[in-house]
Amino acid sequence: MALTTAGVNGSISWIQTKTNTGFSNTIQGLDSISASVSPSLTGATPANVVYAEERTLSASASQTYDLQSLTDFLSQSLVMTRAFAIAISCSDGQVTLQQGTSNPLTWPLSGTAPAMVVPSGGFFVFGQATAQTVSASVKTLKVTAGGSGGTYKIAILGGQ
Numbered sequence: 001m002a003l004t005t006a007g008v009n010g011s012i013s014w015i016q017t018k019t020n021t022g023f024s025n026t027i028q029g030l031d032s033i034s035a036s037v038s039p040s041l042t043g044a045t046p047a048n049v050v051y052a053e054e055r056t057l058s059a060s061a062s063q064t065y066d067l068q069s070l071t072d073f074l075s076q077s078l079v080m081t082r083a084f085a086i087a088i089s090c091s092d093g094q095v096t097l098q099q100g101t102s103n104p105l106t107w108p109l110s111g112t113a114p115a116m117v118v119p120s121g122g123f124f125v126f127g128q129a130t131a132q133t134v135s136a137s138v139k140t141l142k143v144t145a146g147g148s149g150g151t152y153k154i155a156i157l158g159g160q
Helices: none
Strands: 008-018 026-037 049-057 062-066 082-099 115-119 123-133 140-159
Touching: 008 082, 008 123, 026 123, 049 062, 115 123, 123 140
Parallel strands: none
Antiparallel strands: 008 026, 049 140, 062 140, 082 115, 082 123, 082 140
């Protein structure tokens, strides 16, 4: 079943206040930075599938995600040929998102041994309107738990 809605949103907002003795506080803000993308759900390269799960890994254990061999919530086989967005949040312990060992997908991390450490209570979101190609030789991402294990949620927006 194809997606009917898909989007990726991210923002950080802040206010800064300085106390001034004998005078009103100096306030700067509310300021923010935000971005959102809404990949096309139609056309030649639509964003039409999503994979999501919650998982607990024991200390130093890992889980490899092969984007060409996943099963969605509807028990449908997903063979992604493109990726638009990924989100990962950690609710307990610590997890590290990195390229897979075999047939690594460098998106959204590139360079020598890139990794994104997500601590308990933390999250990482990356999205783009133009798809990243996924193929038989470029398709795996890995999540590794820290020394005390980790519980996380992951979602990958892609296309078949």
